[in-house]
Amino acid sequence: MIDWRRIDELRGEIGEDDFGEVVEIFLEEVEEGIGRLRAHQTNEELAAHLHFLKGSALNLGFQSFSTLCQAGETAATEATGIEVDLVALEACYEQSKEVFEQGLSR
Secondary structure: OEOHHHHHHHHHHHOHHHHHHHHHHHHHHHHHHHHHHHOOOOHHHHHHHHHHHHHHHHHOOEHHHHHHHHHHHHHHHHOOOOOOOHHHHHHHHHHHHHHHHHHHHO
C-alpha cells in the first residue's frame, strides 16, 4: 500500500526538518484534488484530476492509491464506458493515509 523506500528516499532528498511540511502540503493537496473529482464535468477533466493525484501519490509513496488513479485516468482518457469508482478511490486514500500516519509514528 505504501512504498516505504520512496518515503526514505524523499526524507533523504529534502531532509528530516522539511519532511513534515511536505507531508502536510501533500495531504492538503490530495484532499483538495479528491474534492475536485466530485465536481468534474467531463472525462477530460476527470482524467486531468486523476493524473494530478497519481503524480502526487507517487511522490509520497502512496502506491495503491496511485494505481487506482492510473486505472481511472486510463478509463476516463480512453472513454471506455467504465465508471471510475470515486468512493473506492477515496476509501483507498483514507486507508493509505492511515497506514502512512501509523508507519510514521513508529
